[in-house]
Amino acid sequence: MAPSTERAATDRPYPKTCAACGGEIDVRTGAVATDLRGLTIQVDGVEHGRCRGCGEVYLTLAAANAVQLEAARRLRRARGLLAPDEIRAIRASLGLSQAAFERLLGTGPKTLVRWEKGTVFQSATADRLMRLIAARPELAALLERDEGDSAP
Numbered sequence: 319m320a321p322s323t324e325r326a327a328t329d330r331p332y333p334k335t336c337a338a339c340g341g342e343i344d345v346r347t348g349a350v351a352t353d354l355r356g357l358t359i360q361v362d363g364v365e366h367g368r369c370r371g372c373g374e375v376y377l378t379l380a381a382a383n384a385v386q387l388e389a390a391r392r393l394r395r396a397r398g399l400l401a402p403d404e405i406r407a408i409r410a411s412l413g414l415s416q417a418a419f420e421r422l423l424g425t426g427p428k429t430l431v432r433w434e435k436g437t438v439f440q441s442a443t444a445d446r447l448m449r450l451i452a453a454r455p456e457l458a459a460l461l462e463r464d465e466g467d468s469a470p
């Protein structure tokens with residue numbers, strides 16, 4: 319693969335000059351740091367623009383998403399939490415839609431979508447609740463009934 323620094327200037331998805339200091343921006347592939355849940359995580363091998371003057375990093379939307387995914391994946395693994403495909407499998411075993419599983423767990427809307435995409439991950443509490451439901455599927459019926467009782 320050709321070094322990204324050989325890319326024609328017209329191809330680059332980064333600004334020519336830094337918005338913060340006006341410095342020149344180099345295109346390079348290397349480590350990019352991202353903050354997640356109060357931790358700074360370094361992700362290697364990311365193409366990005368970096369200001370020669372102040373070091374400001376510029377990422378394409380695709381690269382920013384990839385960095386976010388990788389950081390979430392690492393932190394999730396380090397904490398021993400269920401992986402996106404495991405969550406999907408639990409939900410599928412219950413025959414529930416994402417919205418129905420969200421109601422069951424008491425999370426906000428679109429939360430399951432993000433957990434299953436891997437862009438964000440569940441709390442330890444939500445993780446344990448999902449493991450309990452996976453081990454004892456009858457708990458899902460119990461929670462659904464409680465939810466029905468509290469409905470207006």
Ligand SMILES: [Zn+2]
Pocket residue numbers: 336337338339340341369370371372373374
């Ligand atoms: Zn700069």
